[in-house]
Amino acid sequence: QVQLVESGGGLVQAGGSLRLSCAASGRTFSIYTMGWFRQAPGKERVFVAYIGGYWSGGGTVYSDSVKGRFTISRDNVKNTVYLQLNSLEPDDTAVYYCAAAQRPSVVTTDYGYWGRGTQVTVSS
Secondary structure: OOOEEEEOOEEEEOOOOEEEEEEEOOOOHHHOEEEEEEEOOOOOEEEEEEEOOHHHOOOEEEOOOOOOOEEEEEEOOOOEEEEEEOOOOHHHOEEEEEEEEOOOOOOHHHEEEEOOOEEEEEEO
């Protein structure tokens, strides 16, 4: 069982930055692939980024819409995954969710554990 709690969201102007954190419970955090997804009002939840777990070498994958602007990282000692958001745009406005999966994936349904989300609002 993994419990996830996101933090770090807020209101920021276009061009600004935020760092989201996701604290995880459980002693096996390091083996999970950790992903970030987002859901804008009236839209489906979509993949943002993931970082692989111990057995997959910790590789990272990003959606095309955030590549070069967002950076995902993890600290397996602190059981925390981060998402650094730079050069934010109004289209980045969404609720951002942290999730854990048994294997690397960009598919929402492959993630069995989810946090409650943190709101990011980017003003123009």
